[in-house]
Amino acid sequence: NNEPLVCISDKFHDLMAFQPKYFERGVPGATRHMYVRKTVSEMLWKAAHALPAGFQLKIYDAWRPARVQKALFDEYYSALCQAQKGSVMDAQKLREQALLFVSYPSDDPDTPFVHSTGGAVDLTIVDASGKELNMGTAFDSFSDAAHTAYFENSSNHEVRDNRRLLYHT
Numbered sequence: 001n002n003e004p005l006v007c008i009s010d011k012f013h014d015l016m017a018f019q020p021k022y023f024e025r026g027v028p029g030a031t032r033h034m035y036v037r038k039t040v041s042e043m044l045w046k047a048a049h050a051l052p053a054g055f056q057l058k059i060y061d062a063w064r065p066a067r068v069q070k071a072l073f074d075e076y077y078s079a080l081c082q083a084q085k086g087s088v089m090d091a092q093k094l095r096e097q098a099l100l101f102v103s104y105p106s107d108d109p110d111t112p113f114v115h116s117t118g119g120a121v122d123l124t125i126v127d128a129s130g131k132e133l134n135m136g137t138a139f140d141s142f143s144d145a146a147h148t149a150y151f152e153n154s155s156n157h158e159v160r161d162n163r164r165l166l167y168h169t
Contacts, residue, residue: 005063005118006041009034015048017058017126021139022068029067036062037118044121047169054128057169060139061122064115069105076102076142101142125166133162 009018010033022030036044040062048057077098084094103113114120122140125133136159137145144150148167151160 003037003039005035006038007033007035008041008044008059008062011041012045012048015045015056017056017130019058019060021060022064022072027068027071029065029071034059034062035118036121040119040121050169051125056126057123058126058132059121059123061115062120063118066105066107066116069103069113069115073098073102073104101146125162134159135162135166
């Protein structure tokens with residue numbers, strides 16, 4: 001949409017915590033700086049201020065170039081292939097399974113992968129000591145438990161409540 005990207009890791013460094021996961025892992029092309037569209041930065045600012053006192057958003061990833069996206073897709077696809085060794089699942093089925101959690105970096109401007117638009121943010125909430133709230137899965141968990149409503153009917157009220165806080169914020 002031609003909206004400018006804003007470096008939130010510079011602009012909001014006092015308001016939010018930042019941990020550039022892919023940069024830390026050494027993914028080729030990953031940057032330590034976090035960029036989002038201007039409107040998304042405004043939404044994050046509002047969300048950060050809507051959190052209860054003592055809580056912060058912790059940003060892991062936002063805009064990413066195609067090179068990083070392809071590396072992430074290839075890594076996950078390879079892991080699926082390794083896990084399915086000896087299975088009858090063909091390459092197309094494995095690719096479809098990979099696409100459930102990791103977008104392939106499309107070059108088509110009409111169907112971009114969402115992180116290339118500056119419109120997606122991977123984040124969590126931390127408490128006053130910087131400890132991440134328990135959301136029930138680790139960062140980049142490619143499982144059913146990563147879906148937003150997975151814990152809604154769970155007896156794990158801590159995770160359910162933490163996810164509700166994130167969702168409503």
